[in-house]
Amino acid sequence: MRGTEPTWSQCRRLARSVRAARHGREAYAWMRPRAAAGMFRQRGPLPLLLAVAAAEGLLVSQGDSGVAVLEPPMRKRRRPLSVRWTVLRFAAQHWGLLLLAGPPISLLLLAIAAALLHAVVPALLVIAVLTAYLAAAMTSGLITQIVSDSRRPPIRAVANTMAATSWSLVLLHQPDDQSARQLFDSAYQRFTALVRAEIKLAAHELGGEVRVRVTDTLVGRLSGITTEVMRDLVSSSVRAGMPFGPGTELILMANATTDQEPSTRQPQVAFFWLYLFALTVLTLGLPMMIVVPERSDCLGAECAVALTDYGRALDWLVYQMLFQNVPGLSPSSGNSVVLGVLAHLLLPMTLLVGVVAARRSMAEHRHRVSVAQRERERMLTNAHVLIVVTTPVEWRSVARAAYRATGKAVAMDFQHRQVVYELGSIRDTTVSMIRIGDQGALSPGGSALSTVDAIQQVRPDYAILTGICYGLRPKEHRIGDVVLGKRVQDLDHQKWVEEQTIQVRGENIQPSPTLLGRCHAVAGTWTGSAVREGEMVSWTKLLNSDSAVKALREQRPDAIGGEMEGSGFHAAARREGVEWVIVKSISDWAGQHFDAEGREAEIGKPDDFQQRAADNAADFVLHMIEMGALSAKPSDMRR
Structure with missing residues (x-):
């Protein structure tokens, strides 16, 4: 469907596939919530929504089974479309309003036309139908509001607020x-491409050109994900964070996540609804306490106006309220008089x-929104390595170590010249x-x-070159020892003079003191191989x-x-103003014949040690x- 307008049959097949999924009805209700008049859906049919x-x-x-739908924030100007699609988009977004206002307006015009033609009876019938329609819509809206408010968890309201102010993933469905x-x-990737565009x-409209790195979050809702496999995949993604804990409604997705426990409040009992329930029981029960004394105390003509039956007592009590x-x-x-005063x-x-x-509900909502916003800010402001x-x-070694953590x-990001592998968030x-x-x-x-x-793509705070070295x-050392380069000597820049004398003219650079200090500190808690500190040489020649x-x-x-990439790495990091360090481990002796323990052996450059x-x-x-x-x-350290 990319780049072409889908056919209605394709959209209908996708909609049927969504409805048939395990959580399809939940996703359908999220895509098409009830309007203020509960007898209608707020948005249009699902095939129409997909087409728009x-x-x-x-x-x-x-194909005809997997589909994902994005939605921009409400403040964003929507993309201009042709007249046909503009009309369809308006109908899809305001479906409930059209159904609520369209029939009454049509019936009113019909009644006016009948009255002008002196058809009084048809006009009255049309007005009666119009009145019944409006009454049914208002009653349905009231009932829907009461039921939905009592059933809707507070986090869902927060999710709605976040989805209205940010890009959101409203539907994610793939049965395969x-x-x-x-x-x-x-x-x-489509989300990042849309934001970048x-x-x-x-x-461009302002006469400029920019290089864009997307740092916004994509808001998702569990209700919009139709299968268990897809829900587990999103929840476990390195891009996803759930500020209110696993399994809750709100999901925030960005190039970063947090591994801190969410700060949430314990759910509170809806006291207002309990109060209304108690008030209803009291209102229905008090007339029984009024009727008995009234029957015994009324005399003669007074009984004609006394509250001697349940209906009279209930009417009088409601009026007293x-x-x-x-x-x-x-x-x-x-x-009865005392009960009336109390009423x-x-x-x-x-x-x-x-x-x-x-006020408590609004305060709780503001708190939950602030929790989600803090999570969003934390996702975007983590230190980046x-x-x-x-x-x-x-x-493979780094990927496995990150997975264990x-x-x-x-996750792979293909949106830039250099493929970036997102490993998640740790501490x-x-x-x-x-x-x-x-x-x-x-090269x-x-x-x-x-x-x-x-x-330039990810704007890190720290850069670490790691891997194998000779x-x-x-x-003195062993295969597998970690080598921490306290200084890096560039051997590529040399001057050859007489008698084959070589003068090294490359830089001898110390890495970031901050990162060196961090490496020194954690080496004391490291229980793996030995950590060796000293000068490393960087030479773009494969030694054997x-x-x-x-x-x-x-x-x-x-x-x-020694190794081959350090000189280019530290030059790039210094040029971009990024803290850097080189941490590698010995895999061979550059052609000298020694085994893992440093004993001479005819083994050359064994790949087993890599x-x-x-x-x-x-x-x-x-x-x-x-x-x-x-x-x-x-x-932050410099503050």
Whole structure:
């Protein structure tokens, strides 16, 4: 359906598929809530809603079964459509109003026409039908309001408020469990594309051009998700947060989530409804207390106006509540007079209880909205860490470590030049990852350009290059030891002089003191492999030579390890003003023949050690995040 207007038959098939789902009726009621006049739906039939959403670019479909529908905030200007679709959109959005006002207006015009033609009887009949229609609509609206207010949980009202002020995912339906994640990701990508297009259009109209990163939240409701698999998938997504706890109505989706426990209040008893119930019982029971004394105390003619039966007593009591007297009725007993005086107090007491209940309800609603807003702000303001890896082994190690910490699978963002892998939130720290396309620093897919693109996309507070490296001290260190680069020496910039003398002219840079301090602190709580600190060399040459390693060790006697991407990585991070550090783990000795324990052996560069080293480096980085070491933004520290 993307890019073309769907046929009515396609929309009808999608609507039938939604209704047939396990939670389809709940989603249908959410898409088409009752209007103020309860006998009508507020919005049009579901096929019409789907067709209009597709015309506006708000519908994402998968054949004739899977469908997701987005809805912009109420304040947003809707996309201009053709005359046909504009009329259909108005009908879909104001269906209840059209059904409520359309027939009465038509009947009124018909009655006027009949009266002008002197057809009095038909005119009266039309007016009678019109009166009955309005009475039925008003009665239905009153009953619906009372029933819905008593059944609707407070969180649903908060969800309605949030959905009206933010982009919302109003429907998510896919009966095929295998395609559920694809539909959810497509819906989220459509949301980011729509927001980005809107901002770019606004900039273009002002004569400018911008690069856009979407930071808004997408509000979802559990009622709009039709299958259990899809509900579990959304709830467990790294993008989703539920401010009122698992299984509740409101779902907030963004490029970040929170793992803090929600701050909620205990549900309160609806005292106003209990008061009305008690008042009704009292009103129906008091006439029995009036009738008996009235029958015994009335004398002769007084009995004609006395409250001697239940109907008279009930009428008189209701009038007393309204500070009125019933013509032709008068109490004859002192007991009735006292009860009448007490009945005068019920109306002001009811008004007082109603005002207090309304204020408490509004305060509770404001509190819940503030909780949701704080959650939304927290989702958007977490400290952000970008983890940079190069090889598939490194990617898998980080993904597994993040899954152990969050319990959520990796989500992929394809909206930018660089694919960003969202790993979720850990201790108020949003974690993203990129994988560099090529080894080394200077190629188009190397660490320098890839890191610049990623930083400009996600705007992280911290950047960490992790993965595997080669060691330079096989007698002192072991395969799998974590290497923390206290300084990074760039070996690519060299000057060759006579007698094959090489002068290194590259930078020797210290990483972020903040991140180094964090690494030092958490190393004391790390129970994994040994953590080695020292100088790392960065050279875009793949070493597998004993002589080259010996020359390197002689040239850089303080170096403890080396790799290929560090120089481009730190140059990009420094250019973009991001705190950075390099944390890797030894997987080999760059061609020298030593085994895992540093003993000489004819094993070259064993791939078996790469997985162990990548796991250790990833575990150390995630351990640092889990300790809360990166939960504070650098900007907050400077305050």
